[in-house]
Amino acid sequence: MTAVHTRTASALDVTKIRADFPLLARTVRDGKPLVYLDSGATSQRPRQVLDAERAFLEQHNAAVHRGAHQLAEEATDAYESARARIAAFVGADPAELVFTKNATEGINLVAYAMSNAALVDGDAEQFRLAPGDEIVITEMEHHANLVPWQELCRRTGATLKWFGVTDGGRLDLDTDPITPLTKIVAFTHQSNVLGTVNPVAELVRRAREVGALTLLDACQSVPHSPVDFHALGVDFAVFSGHKMLGPSGVGVLYGRSELLEAMPPFLTGGSMIELVHMETSSYAPPPQRFEAGVPMTSQAVGLAAAVDYLTEIGMDQVAAHEAELTRAAIDALDAVDGVTIIGPTDVVDRGGAVSFVVDGVHAHDVGQVLDDRGIAVRVGHHCAWPLHRRFGLAATVRASFHVYNTLDEVNALVDGVRAAQEFFGETR
Amino acid sequence: MTAVHTRTASALDVTKIRADFPLLARTVRDGKPLVYLDSGATSQRPRQVLDAERAFLEQHNAAVHRGAHQLAEEATDAYESARARIAAFVGADPAELVFTKNATEGINLVAYAMSNAALVDGDAEQFRLAPGDEIVITEMEHHANLVPWQELCRRTGATLKWFGVTDGGRLDLDTDPITPLTKIVAFTHQSNVLGTVNPVAELVRRAREVGALTLLDACQSVPHSPVDFHALGVDFAVFSGHKMLGPSGVGVLYGRSELLEAMPPFLTGGSMIELVHMETSSYAPPPQRFEAGVPMTSQAVGLAAAVDYLTEIGMDQVAAHEAELTRAAIDALDAVDGVTIIGPTDVVDRGGAVSFVVDGVHAHDVGQVLDDRGIAVRVGHHCAWPLHRRFGLAATVRASFHVYNTLDEVNALVDGVRAAQEFFGETR
Amino acid sequence: MQLEQMYQEIILDHYRRPHRQGLREPFDAETFHVNPTCGDEVKLRVKLSGAGPDAVVEDVSYDALGCSISQAATSMLTDLVVGRTVAESFTTLEAFQAMAQGRGQVEPDEDVLGDAVAFAGVARYPARVKCALLGWMAFKDAVARVTDSAAQTNGVKR
Amino acid sequence: MQLEQMYQEIILDHYRRPHRQGLREPFDAETFHVNPTCGDEVKLRVKLSGAGPDAVVEDVSYDALGCSISQAATSMLTDLVVGRTVAESFTTLEAFQAMAQGRGQVEPDEDVLGDAVAFAGVARYPARVKCALLGWMAFKDAVARVTDSAAQTNGVKR
Ligand SMILES: Cc1ncc(COP(=O)(O)O)c(C=O)c1O
Ligand SMILES: Cc1ncc(COP(=O)(O)O)c(C=O)c1O
Numbered sequence A, B: 001m002t003a004v005h006t007r008t009a010s011a012l013d014v015t016k017i018r019a020d021f022p023l024l025a026r027t028v029r030d031g032k033p034l035v036y037l038d039s040g041a042t043s044q045r046p047r048q049v050l051d052a053e054r055a056f057l058e059q060h061n062a063a064v065h066r067g068a069h070q071l072a073e074e075a076t077d078a079y080e081s082a083r084a085r086i087a088a089f090v091g092a093d094p095a096e097l098v099f100t101k102n103a104t105e106g107i108n109l110v111a112y113a114m115s116n117a118a119l120v121d122g123d124a125e126q127f128r129l130a131p132g133d134e135i136v137i138t139e140m141e142h143h144a145n146l147v148p149w150q151e152l153c154r155r156t157g158a159t160l161k162w163f164g165v166t167d168g169g170r171l172d173l174d175t176d177p178i179t180p181l182t183k184i185v186a187f188t189h190q191s192n193v194l195g196t197v198n199p200v201a202e203l204v205r206r207a208r209e210v211g212a213l214t215l216l217d218a219c220q221s222v223p224h225s226p227v228d229f230h231a232l233g234v235d236f237a238v239f240s241g242h243k244m245l246g247p248s249g250v251g252v253l254y255g256r257s258e259l260l261e262a263m264p265p266f267l268t269g270g271s272m273i274e275l276v277h278m279e280t281s282s283y284a285p286p287p288q289r290f291e292a293g294v295p296m297t298s299q300a301v302g303l304a305a306a307v308d309y310l311t312e313i314g315m316d317q318v319a320a321h322e323a324e325l326t327r328a329a330i331d332a333l334d335a336v337d338g339v340t341i342i343g344p345t346d347v348v349d350r351g352g353a354v355s356f357v358v359d360g361v362h363a364h365d366v367g368q369v370l371d372d373r374g375i376a377v378r379v380g381h382h383c384a385w386p387l388h389r390r391f392g393l394a395a396t397v398r399a400s401f402h403v404y405n406t407l408d409e410v411n412a413l414v415d416g417v418r419a420a421q422e423f424f425g426e427t428r
Numbered sequence C, D: 001m002q003l004e005q006m007y008q009e010i011i012l013d014h015y016r017r018p019h020r021q022g023l024r025e026p027f028d029a030e031t032f033h034v035n036p037t038c039g040d041e042v043k044l045r046v047k048l049s050g051a052g053p054d055a056v057v058e059d060v061s062y063d064a065l066g067c068s069i070s071q072a073a074t075s076m077l078t079d080l081v082v083g084r085t086v087a088e089s090f091t092t093l094e095a096f097q098a099m100a101q102g103r104g105q106v107e108p109d110e111d112v113l114g115d116a117v118a119f120a121g122v123a124r125y126p127a128r129v130k131c132a133l134l135g136w137m138a139f140k141d142a143v144a145r146v147t148d149s150a151a152q153t154n155g156v157k158r
Helices: A014-019 A047-059 A070-089 A103-119 A122-127 A147-156 A200-209 A257-262 A297-313 A315-334 A363-372 A385-390 A407-424 B014-019 B047-059 B070-089 B103-119 B122-127 B147-156 B200-209 B257-262 B297-313 B315-334 B363-372 B385-390 B407-424 C009-016 C068-081 C086-100 C110-124 C126-153 D009-016 D068-081 D086-100 D110-124 D126-153
Strands: A097-100 A134-138 A159-165 A182-188 A213-217 A236-240 A251-255 A273-276 A281-283 A339-342 A353-358 A378-380 A396-400 B097-100 B134-138 B159-165 B182-188 B213-217 B236-240 B251-255 B273-276 B281-283 B339-342 B353-358 B378-380 B396-400 C029-035 C040-049 C056-065 D029-035 D040-049 D056-065
Touching (some): A047 B047, A070 A097, A070 A297, A097 A103, A103 A122, A122 A257, A147 A159, A147 B103, A182 A200, A273 B385, A315 A339, A363 D126, B047 B297, B070 B097, B070 B297, B070 D126, B097 B103, B103 B147, B297 B315, B315 B407, B353 B363, B363 B378, B363 B396, B363 B407, C009 C068, C009 C110, C040 C126, C056 C126, C068 C126, C110 C126, D009 D110, D029 D126, D040 D068, D040 D126, D056 D068, D086 D110, D086 D126
Parallel strands (some): A134 A159, A213 A236, B134 B182, B213 B236
Antiparallel strands (some): A236 A251, A339 A353, B097 B251, B353 B396, B378 B396, C029 C040, D029 D040, D040 D056
């Protein structure tokens, strides 16, 4: 075992940061220090986030937007203040942010609203799909940004098309399937497998040229680098709290105001209505229109605390730190005979998910050896099965980082990969 | 101000219970002790629930059902153990429980799955709706169990029908709209306004007679009394964590196994799939089929802790305690001139939501006077607008109880109502 | 008790004996506004004379269902706008809205607001702000409908 | 290191040199099973002779993509069931499943499981249980298809 120090060349005081994360202090598999390299699946939470949520629950908890007593006022303020702080963090106006349970719900919300548009006239027509219309995604999408569009095609008769991926793990812009029939282009900002950061401006330009909407899956970008939705010019975007040091059970859908204004609802019920009769109902303005039922109140408060925590560190610092870890991991893994990295090996337009395969050792077995050494990585297709098939693979090993990871942890990973090679080598 | 003691004739040690709820110790409006009578909107949480969630997050947090490392195993175990404990609490098998973000999502899930059934053959056909088919609800439904059915009718061409409500606030069984065309009967177990407990067995019998499905809105029953879904014989049921001393952001959909097996998915994305290709995908068995994306992990753990807490007290005890408070509130309010209770004034088949109007004083104004005295109640239509219209009202005042409330708090409420009458009386 | 600060005597007076209540003819536009959280509603009519910002508010009539705050605010609105120009009434409206949404941080200007300064206390209760604004928003909407349709009749595009 | 406990030598042997690999003719039924969490897959064929529980497993052939555990378990399965009756092979299957899902709490019976007791260590890793069971479940499914279709041919309702 490599001891886990906090050596790093970046400006961050990672020792201090690690002290904020209670879980990172624990040991696994008979007393081994935990090396948590699975933040791409879900991140850990600092005390500050846990404390903020608990303080809310011990002092201000009440149903929001429904009560007239003091607690209800305080809870509503906490919830709406959370929305405003999170909006500022991603370059959006508060009313452009809808709280969902996760990013997956956000994408489903847009996809279902688009089929619901068939039932409403007026401004909602821009969301309508009919047979012949096309939806464009990419071959590197997470299932969350793929399956909902397949289902939308089934509901509306539209056709699904996609950008291919190059052997080097970049979006193949030459396979461009965007045509005047394209109604929406949905793509990931940063691949959760390849680490690839896609050319948002170029894709937005091409989509706009044909009048198509854009939806950005920002699940892997917002937690790791500065992101400004207004500057990017996308129409919709989604991300999840649990990947950015925040609570599970809360995600965000961003939508440009005019679009949210015009879009029909998805989930219906309490708090999203204007008038309700037995026969028919009308709906509240956004964002309330898209937040049916009692929302994830304390989780929104926790997510705002996570945003405060990240802002305090500075997203540029976070990105720089992770770039350093990524650089180190790619270099060290690339130097191991029999290890192949899936995705770009340069760190330009690339984030910190490093996926690889080891000749003759299945990803699950590599993962098992790593786990035995206290190193937590993800093995499998990482919810991007078609992308794996594109590379002729069923499974890869993925190491992914966050602000609390260290170069020593990268070294522990590389040592572990070598140990797996030895363990499964014919020579044993 | 009446001091808040814990006098009660029931077997509960409410003083001890109150000590578990940090929020109940706070004061509002310039130092007045909080009298929280708004648990029908959302309940408060005991330390045990807060601690369970925090312990999970500090020790076992990871993405569930996705990872192969030790943390992921522990997190998955915690999540599935939570499902099993909650299932036992409501008389269901673990695989019959789907975690949702709230009850509202649960109802929408069934309503959308029913329109999605049009796209699938085989067993899913039983969920299909066509023009001419009918959906039956009641006039006392929460918007959460009304608007999703209106929308389903819009999507499928089916017709919405409903049971009326008697002047006494009971379901009017003589207005029975169930016919051989009825495909589903969705009704509340306990009205969140009237307190009325509906005759589930009789409604299930009538629905079964015509081969219709049943969906029970158990939001106001599961938190307050022993409920056994298998014994009740309903096909689907929903409830929310935040109303039963558990976290916000988590709810439950119960569905009989054969039905969940046959039902098409609603939200799609990661973790709910079997095989994914760019062109098409197939789906996992339930409950995973209905849990797309990273779920509300710590919230499920917290809800299981709430269930443990309630079980420790005993749901019979909880029900008896609330019945006593309800009896006292009804008697005392009924004795005030100019106060009219909306809903049954007997406590047979009746839970602890006590809604009322005060002659000449609008509900909002009553609420304001109560709030000024530290008493938190809900005012308005409580997301049951058609029910209010049925009684010719726009708004009522609602006091609602949980295990931590006391008879002294009921007295404080009644004193507050008299104070409101005085304040707004012409004689002032 | 902070109640007296919120429910000033003049508010209770308007609530008990509302001014200009009831729906009257003639009118140029009618609006119907609802507060979705509590179900309170107001149907409101305006009659203007003249055109543009200098048009004069001849009458405001209404039928309202609601709490003391919303009823009193609507009643007082009629005192403050009837007989004044649209421009003047919108100045008052904006000041009223700023005060109501100001969370107690906005110092109300009695010269502009007149009796309506009595609603300053409401601003401290966010859940009641919509009550105070219900009638005012219905008025704003109604005036906009008149001026919009006048603009359209004149062939002016918005 | 607990690794050696999980990856016993016999497991690694089967993984490196799998028995009865490849798809062969003739066969009575073919199944395709996938582990959705990792993408591992197995296509498996069975050839039976005779009918009912006393039918004998003549051959099991397969094409598998997967980790050492799933490959070795499928290879070993063929050793344990080929040449035995369906009834016998199902007894072994049930014991294997019970052990694999037993979280290390189920004492494996070497008389029933033979070499497959080597998989006892896997039971301590819940995420790997599906790997160990992949081939076995494909086998169970394939046998069921043969016997079901035989039952249907005989006009027997399930
Ligand atoms: C009877 C009833 N049904 C449904 C709901 C909706 O619950 P939620 O908002 O948690 O989804 C509520 C509570 O608001 C309720 O009281
Ligand atoms: C790129 C990407 N998109 C979407 C998702 C789905 O996020 P969630 O499961 O939180 O909804 C994830 C994470 O799992 C992801 O990495």
